[in-house]
Amino acid sequence: MNNVVILPVIIPVIAGLMMVLFRKKIRLHRLLSVLALFALLLVSIFLILQIETVGIQVLQAGGWPAPYGISFVADMFAALLLLSASIVALFCLLYSFRSIGREREEHYFYPLFLFLIAGVNGSFLTGDLFHLFVCFEVMLISSYVLISLGGTGRQLRESLKYILVNVVSSSLFLVAVAYLYALTGTLNFAHLSVVVAKVGQEGLMTTVALLFLLVFSIKSALFLFFWLPESYSAPPTAIAAIFAALLTKVGLYTIFRMFTLIFYHEPQITHQFIGVLGAATMVLGAFGAVAFSDIKKILTYNVIVGAGFVIAGLAAFTADGVMGSVFYLLHDILVKGLIFLIGGAIIRLTGTSNLNEVSGLIRYHPYLGWMFFISALSLAGIPPLSGFVGKIFITKGTFQAEYFWLGAVGLLTSLMVLYSLMKVFMNVFWGETTLSKEKEKGTTKGLVLPISGLTALSVMLGLGAEVILPYVRIAAETLLVPSQYIKAVLGLGE
Amino acid sequence: MEILMSLLVGLFFTIGTYLILSKNLMRIILGTSIITHGVHLLILTMGGLKNGGPPLLGESFAAFTDSLPQALILTSIVINFAVTALFLVLSYRAYKTLGTVDIEEMRGTADE
Numbered sequence: 001m002n003n004v005v006i007l008p009v010i011i012p013v014i015a016g017l018m019m020v021l022f023r024k025k026i027r028l029h030r031l032l033s034v035l036a037l038f039a040l041l042l043v044s045i046f047l048i049l050q051i052e053t054v055g056i057q058v059l060q061a062g063g064w065p066a067p068y069g070i071s072f073v074a075d076m077f078a079a080l081l082l083l084s085a086s087i088v089a090l091f092c093l094l095y096s097f098r099s100i101g102r103e104r105e106e107h108y109f110y111p112l113f114l115f116l117i118a119g120v121n122g123s124f125l126t127g128d129l130f131h132l133f134v135c136f137e138v139m140l141i142s143s144y145v146l147i148s149l150g151g152t153g154r155q156l157r158e159s160l161k162y163i164l165v166n167v168v169s170s171s172l173f174l175v176a177v178a179y180l181y182a183l184t185g186t187l188n189f190a191h192l193s194v195v196v197a198k199v200g201q202e203g204l205m206t207t208v209a210l211l212f213l214l215v216f217s218i219k220s221a222l223f224l225f226f227w228l229p230e231s232y233s234a235p236p237t238a239i240a241a242i243f244a245a246l247l248t249k250v251g252l253y254t255i256f257r258m259f260t261l262i263f264y265h266e267p268q269i270t271h272q273f274i275g276v277l278g279a280a281t282m283v284l285g286a287f288g289a290v291a292f293s294d295i296k297k298i299l300t301y302n303v304i305v306g307a308g309f310v311i312a313g314l315a316a317f318t319a320d321g322v323m324g325s326v327f328y329l330l331h332d333i334l335v336k337g338l339i340f341l342i343g344g345a346i347i348r349l350t351g352t353s354n355l356n357e358v359s360g361l362i363r364y365h366p367y368l369g370w371m372f373f374i375s376a377l378s379l380a381g382i383p384p385l386s387g388f389v390g391k392i393f394i395t396k397g398t399f400q401a402e403y404f405w406l407g408a409v410g411l412l413t414s415l416m417v418l419y420s421l422m423k424v425f426m427n428v429f430w431g432e433t434t435l436s437k438e439k440e441k442g443t444t445k446g447l448v449l450p451i452s453g454l455t456a457l458s459v460m461l462g463l464g465a466e467v468i469l470p471y472v473r474i475a476a477e478t479l480l481v482p483s484q485y486i487k488a489v490l491g492l493g494e
Numbered sequence: 495m496e497i498l499m500s501l502l503v504g505l506f507f508t509i510g511t512y513l514i515l516s517k518n519l520m521r522i523i524l525g526t527s528i529i530t531h532g533v534h535l536l537i538l539t540m541g542g543l544k545n546g547g548p549p550l551l552g553e554s555f556a557a558f559t560d561s562l563p564q565a566l567i568l569t570s571i572v573i574n575f576a577v578t579a580l581f582l583v584l585s586y587r588a589y590k591t592l593g594t595v596d597i598e599e600m601r602g603t604a605d606e
Contacts, residue, residue, distance in 0.1 A: 130566055130569070133570075134569065134573070137573045137577075141573075141576060141577060141580070144577075144580055144584075145580070148584055148587075151587060151591065153591050153592055156584065156587055156588040156591055156592065157588065157592065157600045159584060160519070160581075160584060160585060160588055160597075160600070163577070163580070163581050163584065164514070164522060164526065164581075167526045167530075167574075167577060167581070168514065168526065168529070170577075171526075171529050171530055171532075171533045174533045174536075174537065174570055175533055175536060177537070177566070178533070178536050178537040178539075178540040178541075178563075179540060181537075181540055181541065181562075181563070181566075182540035182541070182542075187562075
């Protein structure tokens with residue numbers, strides 16, 4: 001029992017609720033939300049250190065023993081994701097101070113932002129299937145409001161589609177929960193894992209597993225990503241960045257949890273299927289990224305490629321593959337947030353997201369340009385930067401599992417990702433400077449600071465990979481050996 | 495009994511899917527509501543429909559019905575209630591702003 005485990009959920013909820021009381025006090029909102037996210041950062045570092053020394057941390061809510069109550073479980077995988085989520089949230093928040101506008105701030109932007117974080121953290125920490133559904137809904141309802149906040153025509157239109165897709169996929173989630181409850185009679189992850197191992201994963205259980213895969217594929221834009229590009233282009237930059245950094249990653253995290261802890265008995269069916277989904281996602285996402293000449297579209301399609309890449313490591317299901325996926329997930333959260341922030345800054349400067357209407361931005365904005373360059377190389381996986389470490393481990397994993405086609409698709413799409421981002425860089429930053437200093441539509445004042453902070457962190461993640469890798473290794477080990485998780489949650493008696 | 499309920503749930507899903515695939519926004523929202531009804535009935539059915547007393551300890555029955563699915567459904571109903579309310583308000587707002595409830599006409603233009 002460790003009460004710290006619940007803090008990442010409680011802190012943002014309490015801070016958000018306090019802000020709702022003082023609607024017009026924007027300074028208070030800003031102060032409280034920065035403090036809350038900073039506290040989250042400290043709590044997640046504390047959790048990581050504790051897990052490293054003592055092992056998986058568990059909190060049984062209300063003191064009820066494991067299968068009967070709701071358990072909050074913090075293993076290394078969840079704690080690492082908590083850390084990177086709180087980092088990227090903090091920088092998106094700093095970015096939104098200068099960019100979101102007073103109108104939105106007065107209409108509960110900061111409380112909604114914190115509720116979104118609470119939902120994300122809850123999904124990372126929960127050890128119960130239905131509680132996972134509830135945390136998903138906390139996250140999604142906040143995101144519905146954030147995506148439509150401001151009420152422009154485009155936001156309204158896209159939010160309607162986004163809500164429809166998510167309502168349907170939430171219904172499917174409940175259907176899957178109902179089937180699994182009928183088959184096993186329990187909802188606790190650890191207990192589910194025990195029961196599924198006992199009855200074996202045959203016919204019906206594999207069907208339910210694939211239904212779960214379908215649900216989380218919709219949530220994490222894995223192959224069923226038709227809803228993502230438009231919905232992520234509609235909201236303002238700070239919101240789009242936090243969506244791109246966190247929302248799909250929660251779906252990916254859940255796929256990892258489900259298919260390493262509960263449904264790991266029929267890998268030739270489920271994991272191969274995951275591999276095919278991953279390859280299709282990477283290819284289609286890369287085609288989208290190459291096809292468009294709109295900054296927002298290119299960036300959103302890169303989110304999709306990233307999702308496919310992470311899942312390739314799971315499909316391989318070897319120690320290296322899973323380790324690579326965990327590392328790539330951490331990198332992807334930081335760098336996707338970063339590149340969306342930079343893209344937003346470019347659009348703010350030029351007033352357009354069309355590549356062909358802008359050129360020569362590097363003359364007056366060298367810092368922005370080179371930071372975009374660094375994050376583009378990092379996303380493509382160029383050696384000293386953070387994307388490389390994850391990609392090399394995932395590729396190694398897929399080759400070890402003899403999924404050569406999957407590794408090859410991963411490498412080829414990396415090339416296409418590099419091409420799509422370099423297209424943005426060369427069109428926007430190189431060439432003749434058509435936009436003089438006076439004609440700029442907006443200013444990057446105050447925006448460069450969070451961007452450079454995040455860039456520095458992502459570079460450090462690449463250069464200091466040796467520091468992070470031991471933790472990632474622990475995370476991968478607990479994913480590959482579910483008995484540790486089960487023992488921690490159900491106690492030693494089981 | 496479970497078979498009858500399953501058929502009913504299937505019917506709900508069919509109608510809901512048909513409505514979601516239509517063009518009118520109101521019909522789509524109705525479709526999501528009907529699908530959610532189907533989901534709630536499915537959770538109840540999957541918990542088992544054996545005879546037993548209502549899950550209240552004051553009653554002196556030998557066996558009680560499973561109380562867990564009822565708690566799940568109660569949670570899901572309120573969540574869905576909130577989402578449907580938000581969805582309806584947003585569609586009203588979209589009607590005011592965009593001037594249509596036909597989703598075929600809700601396409602983006604280049605100048606946005």
